[in-house]
Amino acid sequence: MTTIKTTCDQCGEIHLGTADIALELEGNGDEGNYRFVCPECYLVQRRPASARVVSVLLATGVSYEVTLAPAAPLCDDDIDRFARELASDDWFERLLSLGGSSEGLRS
């Protein structure tokens, strides 16, 4: 089994198995954070993962989840465009035609 060496804030150097680590990828997936529970003190900890760390962890078979980067804040243009869309008569039909799970809305 692959052993991953990292440090715990409380315990210092610790050794983890791939199942003990969850990788959280952000944005385009090059970087993110990894999360683990220290096997000695059971504290959940989180560390930044550089592109190199991400590729090493993925290569060892650590499971991962992708978290989307925070969206850019709304600006006045977005709000104007949204208001214009809502002012049109067929916005709801066009929204439905985009697909997705609209079943609950039709009843």
Ligand SMILES: [Zn+2]
């Ligand atoms: Zn610890």
